[in-house]
Amino acid sequence: MSFPVDDLRARFPAYRRTVDGEPVAYLDGPGGTQVPQAVIxxxxxxxxxxxxxxxxxxxxxxxxxxxxxxxxxxxxxxxxxxxxxxxxxxxxxxxxxxxxxxxxxxxxxxxxxxxxxxxxxxxxxxxxxxxxxxxxxxxxxxxxxxxxxxxxxxxxxxxxxxxxxxxxxxxxxxxxxxxxxxxxxxxxxxxxxxxxxxxxxxxxxxxxxxxxxxxxxxxxxxxxxxxxxxxxxxxxxxxxxxxxxxxxxxxxxxxxxxxxxxxxxxxxxxxxxxxxxxxxGIAGAAVGDRRKAVVASMEAVASYERELSRRFLAGIASIEGVDLYGIDDPGGPRTPTFAIGVAGWTPSALAGELGRRGLFVWAGHYYAVEPMRRLGLLEDGGLVRIGFVHTTTSTEVDRLLEALGELAASRGAR
Ligand SMILES: Cc1ncc(COP(=O)(O)O)c(C=O)c1O
CATH class of the missing domain: 3.40.640.10 (Type I PLP-dependent aspartate aminotransferase-like (Major domain))
Structure with missing residues (x-):
């Protein structure tokens, strides 16, 4: 079964938001997700x-x-x-x-x-x-x-x-x-x-x-x-x-x-x-045994998210100046959450620039202060965090990669 990402997204009113005519890409799932109409x-x-x-x-x-x-x-x-x-x-x-x-x-x-x-x-x-x-x-x-x-x-x-x-x-x-x-x-x-x-x-x-x-x-x-x-x-x-x-x-x-x-x-x-x-309901079997439906759905989510991870990890591997802090194997023990640093950019300046382009990511330590301190990153403003979820599309991943490529090449704000 191919993953029904378009159908699923259509259930979320928040995906109608735009910035300068461009749809917003919510790429900070770990900070909080949007809700489907049924929840509202x-x-x-x-x-x-x-x-x-x-x-x-x-x-x-x-x-x-x-x-x-x-x-x-x-x-x-x-x-x-x-x-x-x-x-x-x-x-x-x-x-x-x-x-x-x-x-x-x-x-x-x-x-x-x-x-x-x-x-x-x-x-x-x-x-x-x-x-x-x-x-x-x-x-x-x-x-x-x-x-x-x-x-x-x-x-x-x-x-x-x-x-x-x-x-x-x-x-x-x-x-x-x-x-x-x-x-x-x-x-x-x-x-x-x-x-x-x-x-x-x-x-x-x-x-x-x-x-x-x-x-x-x-x-x-x-x-x-x-x-x-x-x-x-x-x-x-x-x-x-x-x-x-x-x-x-x-x-x-x-x-x-x-x-x-x-x-x-x-x-x-x-x-x-x-x-x-x-x-x-993601795997299409919400009725009947809900636990079984959850099991099937979360398997589908995991496999779709791995595809998004594969695309993102392959993309950043070819952008000079992007450092990933995390597992670079999309099939490894990881979620589609990525902490990165980009040469020439402070995390908050980079997240700000991406935000102006409608690409919403987080910067800082996200309350994960102990690992950030241990990595020596706390005083330097932490890292930029990108987090996909099951309603993220490959188009959004590509938009982000394109923006990261441009910004890494420009080495803007120091
Ligand atoms: C891994 C993790 N644990 C705990 C929390 C705290 O959750 P809450 O905001 O519900 O207190 C967060 C919130 O960011 C989190 O990401």
Whole structure:
């Protein structure tokens, strides 16, 4: 089956935006994605239908309850877990701060946490602060700068029975590298440590199967996978039962509700289910078993994105002055996210120039401060990040390559 990119794009109103008559190319998927019309309509329908909090004995309250239940079941299908293992929150960072504090209640001096030199700061600082509160120690699993990825041999050398938890990313939002999380889980579980996986960058690009990974927690964020701004945490049910979260007294005592402080964003949850249905529908089989549809769709997405990567990587290889920080094999363990430097250009000047041409890319460290520091790039303004998604076209890739070729040749702003 050829990938139906034109049909899929037609579902996104944001693709109608232009700059100087040229269509906008959204090439910063890792920073946030656009949403299909179905997501907008689901949010709109919820708000127009009359909203209410859950737990009331009347129709609109039942509607909100159904919206929450549907969203739990949609997210369970997206990550391969169970609906009663899905926790919602404002975003991944807030969920991780809350979960780290709850988990750390059981830590004390002598305990250790392992974080990595590859991760986004949202999967580092919450653990560092939670450990500091409890007098526990933090160890960094080093970056292998040649890829860049986590040096898994180093990570494993840090594991012993003092380690209570390993926090690791499934894919880097800076370089696109996919980490062998299943290996981390096997090693961490051998010493009795839990594994908390940041799946924010992985979720829009590749199939997530928490059962196969064997991890204990997996977090992602709706606005990175074509949905609204809502954070999602999957946690092993027995652990959610065990952990005592910070919550107000009248709130539900049982998970997942016990972990959801305050009132949920019901309209966002309605949109979230529609985003999962969008993903499930890519391979054309949204009806029936949605998990199976997700599996087929994410395989199709991965293979289409690999083609985009192949085109982009072949293109930049022939542009003098472009340096790629990441895996140059499109078939390697990577998403279609590329961090580059261009000789003669600061990252922000280059991103600004591309933006004026309607090519929206990001510049800086994108909160991946630890890897940027380790690569010696933090003080120099980081790198330019280009991130494709399943609605990116080969025409957009070519437009970007042409602009990069021109700008690299002109060596403009220093
Ligand atoms: C890899 C990764 N982890 C975590 C986050 C934080 O997610 P949120 O914005 O939902 O807090 C981001 C956001 O950029 C990210 O890219």
């Amino acid at each position: 309509e689901a949010i709109d329908d919820y708000l127009r239908g009359g909203g209410s909090n859950v737990g009331g004995g009347f129709a609109t309250s039942h509607v909100s309850e159904a919206v929450v239940a549907d969203a739990r079941s949609a997210m369970a299908d997206l990550v391969g877990g169970r609906p009663d293992e899905i926790v919602f929150g404002p975003n991944m960072t807030t969920l991780t701060f809350a979960m780290s504090r709850a988990i750390a209640r059981g830590w004390g001096p002598g305990d250790r946490v392992v974080v990595t030199g590859l991760d986004h700061d949202a999967n580092i600082t919450p653990w560092v602060m939670a450990a500091a509160d409890r007098g526990a120690e933090v160890r960094f699993a080093e970056l292998d700068p040649s890829v860049p990825t986590v040096d898994l041999d180093h990570l494993e050398s840090l594991l012993d029975d003092r380690v209570r938890l390993v926090a690791v990313t499934h894919a880097s939002n800076a370089f696109g590298t996919v980490v062998d999380v299943a290996r981390v889980v096997r090693s961490a579980h051998r010493v009795g440590a839990l594994v908390y996986v940041d799946g924010v960058h992985h979720t829009p690009h590749r199939l997530v199967d928490v059962g196969e990974l064997g991890c204990d927690f997996y977090v992602c964020s709706g606005y990175k996978f074509f949905g609204p701004h809502v954070g999602v945490l999957w946690g092993r049910r027995d652990l959610l039962d065990e952990i005592d979260p910070y919550r107000v007294r009248p709130a539900p005592a049982d998970p997942p509700g016990a972990f959801e402080t305050g009132t949920l964003a019901f309209e966002a949850l309605a949109g979230l289910s529609a985003a999962v249905d969008h993903l499930a």
